[in-house]
Amino acid sequence: MKVPKAVTVGQGKLNLDLDTGSGDLWVFSTETPKDQSQGHNLYMPTSKSKRLDGYSWEITYGDMSSAGGDVFLDTVSIGNVTASSQAVESAKKVSDQFAKDKATDGLMGLSFSILNTVEPKSQTTFLDTVLKQLEKPLFTCNLKHGQPGSYDFGYIDDSKHTGEIAYTNVDNGQGWWGFTAESYSIGGGSNSTHSFHGSQHRGAPGSSIDGIADTGTTLMLLSDDVVQEYYGQVQGAKNDEQQGGWVFPCDARLPDFTLSISGYNAVVPGKFMNYQSVGSVCFGGLQSVGSSGGVPNIFGDVFLKSQFVVWDTEGPRIGFAPQA
Structure with missing residues (x-):
């Protein structure tokens, strides 16, 4: 079973799927249409969030699910690892697959940053943003059959x-x-x-x-x-x-x-x-x-x-x- 990871994005906690097959960190937010965001935890940009004017993103996954919207810079933390100026892609639209999956409030892409879809200038993944502060430039996953698994950043x-x-x-x-x-x-x-x-x-x-x-x-x-x-x-x-x-x-x-x-x-x-x-x-x-x-x-x-x-x-x- 997929168990999303609790991630602090800005001021709130969201359950994100950690996805090594894509390069975008995107979230349900107060900008997502209400009929799509119902039942989800939402990212709320605050005065500390910096909107990247003129920037946008749009992604389609292998199963044809999709999302798109605009971009903020904000603080993102997993455990004790924090990115203070991470590109957070705020969803202004999501496909039905995502709207119906109430367990997940967005995705954290952990591929290489070349896959990031933000335009006009692509942004770094969470991993690339925090890389220099990690003890080792790596992460591990210990996913389990039928029970929650774990991710660790910077050490084995x-x-x-x-x-x-x-x-x-x-x-x-x-x-x-x-x-x-x-x-x-x-x-x-x-x-x-x-x-x-x-x-x-x-x-x-x-x-x-x-x-x-x-x-x-x-x-x-x-x-x-x-x-x-x-x-x-x-x-x-x-x-x-x-x-x-x-x-x-x-x-x-x-x-x-x-x-x-x-x-x-x-x-x-x-x-x-x-x-x-x-x-x-x-x-x-x-x-x-x-x-x-x-x-x-x-x-x-x-x-x-x-x-x-x-x-x-x-x-x-x-x-x-x-x-x-």
Whole structure:
């Protein structure tokens, strides 16, 4: 489940989704139309807030949800980390998906700042704004399956993971936390389909899978051939157009899914692949990214909840270890 983080924006607390797949910090505010903002906590610009005259923003996400508005500079704090002059994007319009999601009052983008949509001059993400004051130029996430997880900025809490952290290089050329898994396997031991193997996925050589680590995407979205291979191991699984993806009997045995990343095997337990029940069947946590060009494979929350993850801007690099 997605559990938004309480963030102090200006004078008030808002529940924001921390999203490593985008670069905008935007909020429901007193400028948001009442029929869209009902039930949400609102950002209230004060005399201490500085409006950036002539600046605007508009963002559309992968699921086609969207928002847009104007821009203030204000104080933003998570825990004991404070940005004193952070671009806060005030929503003057939001799509239905956001209006109906009463648990969330906006998003905090934690991608690289190149993805920020503010015009005429893009603004820095919260992470880039506070980077110099952090002990280390990184943050970590320890997301959990079926319970609240945690984020830490500027340090690594070694009590939250076991073993060494395995790092791999990040390709941030497009602003995302992109990395390559050298190979993958389905199942384990004698049930494993092929240990590590592969054909080419999304233009990567050999058996590798290129993708982005994205806390803002709930599911794991990979290429058709990988997804079909996985559900080929699940009795009764089918791609159901009505449900919008792969479904299976709720009591089906789901194999583990393992990604090999710089020699480290990141295992997603099979039970994580049961995302939710829809009627008499269950909807899979692994789905197809689709065939539209330019959409990367996405290692979303289903994958990230299986790992302790370090997002290090130096390098940049991303690190994985088993959760404690």
